[in-house]
Amino acid sequence: MNLTLNVWRQKGPSDKGGFKTYKLSDISEHMSFLEMIDVLNEQLLRGGEEPVHFDHDCREGICGSCSMYINGRAHGPQQLTATCQLHMRSFKDGDTITVEPWRAKAFPVVKDLVVDRSAFDRIIQAGGYVSVNTGGVPDANEIPVPKKIADEAFNAATCISCGACVAACKNASAMLFVSAKVSQLALLPQGKVERKTRVEKMAAQMDLEGFGACSNTGACTAECPKGISQDNIARMNREYFGAKFTSDNV
Numbered sequence: 648m649n650l651t652l653n654v655w656r657q658k659g660p661s662d663k664g665g666f667k668t669y670k671l672s673d674i675s676e677h678m679s680f681l682e683m684i685d686v687l688n689e690q691l692l693r694g695g696e697e698p699v700h701f702d703h704d705c706r707e708g709i710c711g712s713c714s715m716y717i718n719g720r721a722h723g724p725q726q727l728t729a730t731c732q733l734h735m736r737s738f739k740d741g742d743t744i745t746v747e748p749w750r751a752k753a754f755p756v757v758k759d760l761v762v763d764r765s766a767f768d769r770i771i772q773a774g775g776y777v778s779v780n781t782g783g784v785p786d787a788n789e790i791p792v793p794k795k796i797a798d799e800a801f802n803a804a805t806c807i808s809c810g811a812c813v814a815a816c817k818n819a820s821a822m823l824f825v826s827a828k829v830s831q832l833a834l835l836p837q838g839k840v841e842r843k844t845r846v847e848k849m850a851a852q853m854d855l856e857g858f859g860a861c862s863n864t865g866a867c868t869a870e871c872p873k874g875i876s877q878d879n880i881a882r883m884n885r886e887y888f889g890a891k892f893t894s895d896n897v
């Protein structure tokens with residue numbers, strides 16, 4: 648298929664940036680979206696131009712690196728799909744595709760489509776550790792966990808920290824991401840020991856990083872490539888207020 652690409656080009660954090668238009672021909676519908684950008688970059692290199700910078704790592708929908716806006720949607724038109732898992736068969740011959748980086752104050756653009764998502768790392772870091780009793784390896788079923796709770800914790804743990812929730816939210820809120828991380832630990836017995844301090848510290852760091860507030864529009868869940876549920880946000884709010892009212896901190 649033949650395509651026209653409008654790609655955001657920005658030399659660095661202080662550069663104003665802008666869209667550049669490129670033509671691509673003979674793109675296979677079986678290519679992934681990132682492979683299509685690889686083809687573009689080979690074309691740019693042959694022409695002596697700097698390739699488009701973009702983040703990627705696993706290309707299997709696991710690492711969350713491949714964050715970009717495609718035609719105004721986080722990770723593109725296909726639901727529950729990260730950019731690296733999006734295939735060109737989702738587009739038609741002759742399409743014009745617009746590609747942009749995440750837009751959020753807490754995710755400054757580093758270059759082209761690459762943004763700095765280290766704010767997420769600092770929120771995770773603020774959450775601290777999970778207490779474990781060292782010693783002999785315990786049997787896997789030594790601590791019984793009800794199936795429903797285990798499933799909910801697992802679903803929360805499927806968050807790949809890509810930042811689509813922030814990019815999709817009109818407030819650039821990180822509540823879906825933070826609530827998934829809070830939930831996956833708060834739900835399980837091993838994570839309950841520090842649950843109060845964890846949610847307080849992670850929420851404080853989230854505010855410090857400049858993310859907006861949640862106003863329950865649901866864009867985060869709708870655009871999340873892993874379908875992380877808003878139920879996690881409700882759980883995080885319960886965890887947070889529970890911690891505030893019964894805090895051991897003096």
Ligand code: FES
Binds near residue numbers: 705706708730732
């Ligand atoms: S490159 Fe890892 S999730 Fe897309």
